[in-house]
Amino acid sequence: MKRLAVWKFTSCDGCQLSLLDLEDDLLLLTESLEFAYFLEASSAARPGPYDISLVEGSITTPADVERILEVRRQSRFLVVIGACATSGGIQALRNFVDVKEFIACVYARPDYIKTLAKSSPISAYVPVDFELQGCPIDKSQLLEVIASFLLDKKPALSNESVCGECKRRGLVCVWVAEGRPCLGPVTHAGCGALCPGYSRGCYGCFGPKENANVPSLGRKFREHGESPRDIQRLLRTFHAAAPAFSGRPHEPSRS
Numbered sequence: 001m002k003r004l005a006v007w008k009f010t011s012c013d014g015c016q017l018s019l020l021d022l023e024d025d026l027l028l029l030t031e032s033l034e035f036a037y038f039l040e041a042s043s044a045a046r047p048g049p050y051d052i053s054l055v056e057g058s059i060t061t062p063a064d065v066e067r068i069l070e071v072r073r074q075s076r077f078l079v080v081i082g083a084c085a086t087s088g089g090i091q092a093l094r095n096f097v098d099v100k101e102f103i104a105c106v107y108a109r110p111d112y113i114k115t116l117a118k119s120s121p122i123s124a125y126v127p128v129d130f131e132l133q134g135c136p137i138d139k140s141q142l143l144e145v146i147a148s149f150l151l152d153k154k155p156a157l158s159n160e161s162v163c164g165e166c167k168r169r170g171l172v173c174v175w176v177a178e179g180r181p182c183l184g185p186v187t188h189a190g191c192g193a194l195c196p197g198y199s200r201g202c203y204g205c206f207g208p209k210e211n212a213n214v215p216s217l218g219r220k221f222r223e224h225g226e227s228p229r230d231i232q233r234l235l236r237t238f239h240a241a242a243p244a245f246s247g248r249p250h251e252p253s254r255s
Contacts, residue, residue: 002051002150005037007071009057009064010091010119014136015082016040016056021139029143032150048074052149058084058091058119058241065116065125072126077149080122081142083135087207088241090135092119095241121241130155133207135238138190158189161209162202165193174201181221181234186212186244203237208244 006016020026020041036046053075059065072078083089094102095118103110122128132145141157148155158164162184166173174196175182182201184193188209195202208214214235221231235245 001034002032003036003046003049004033004146005048005050005053005071005075006035006040007037007053007055007057007067008040009055009068009085009122010060011057011082011084011089013040013056015085015134018081018136018139018142019054022143025143029146033146050075052077052079052146054146055080055085055122056082058088058121059116059125060091060119061115063114068122068125077129078122078126079130079132079145079149080128081132081134081137083133083205083207083238084119085122086131086133086242087121087239087245088119090238090240092239092241092246093236095119095246096236119241132157133188134190135205135207138192141190159210160189161185161212162187162189162191162193162196162206165189165191166196169193169197171196174199179224181224181226181230183217183234186214186217204235204245205238207239208242212244214244 006019008016017040022029035041036050039045053071055068055071055078059068080086084091088095099115099117103113103115107113123131130145132141134141144157145155166184171193174180175184178199180201182196183204184196184202186208187202187204188206190206218231222228239245
């Protein structure tokens with residue numbers, strides 16, 4: 001029986017809920033896994049070490065840094081799940097402004113708030129064994145990842161773009177046919193082309209695919225009248241700290 005731990009950092013809990021949403025499959029996993037630490041599901045917390053740790057959320061506070069180092073020390077495999085954990089999430093939008101201005105706007109006593117200047121992915125601080133993208137993640141992909149680590153094999157997930165999912169569903173291309181800005185060509189597959197299925201452009205929830213040609217897509221958007229500011233806002237919505245979507249190279253925070 002292998003031991004699983006699920007950890008939350010700065011996030012909305014949506015990816016942990018995707019694990020609970022496995023329902024009957026989750027019960028099957030309990031035949032091979034001991035859920036040793038999963039506060040979203042149970043107050044019971046058993047000490048490490050753990051065979052697999054699933055980590056949701058980004059690193060945004062000094063306390064987060066200390067805790068993720070301890071999680072890494074206790075975990076044989078560390079798998080990060082969701083946009084926050086893989087690229088800083090929506091909260092990484094603050095990376096492009098002075099975070100002190102935000103704190104002063106929200107809190108009556110900002111001197112009590114201890115936060116880092118940036119929201120960073122987990123990989124900026126500790127080695128990561130696998131990254132599962134999505135906002136939130138897809139529960140079927142999560143099941144494939146967990147099962148693969150139980151069997152000591154590499155997860156069999158597609159590395160294609162959302163465009164591939166559109167083609168298999170027989171959807172009309174919203175970009176070509178309707179001129180709607182769509183991030184499908186540069187976004188990792190996993191959502192099943194959810195937004196194009198409702199005649200809406202892809203918002204990039206699953207983050208940049210491998211070798212995404214973002215500059216080329218940006219030039220096409222410009223040719224169709226989109227402003228640089230609107231293109232930047234579209235790219236940064238969910239994965240603001242991902243180098244391919246942020247327009248900035250990754251700056252490692254690990255010391």
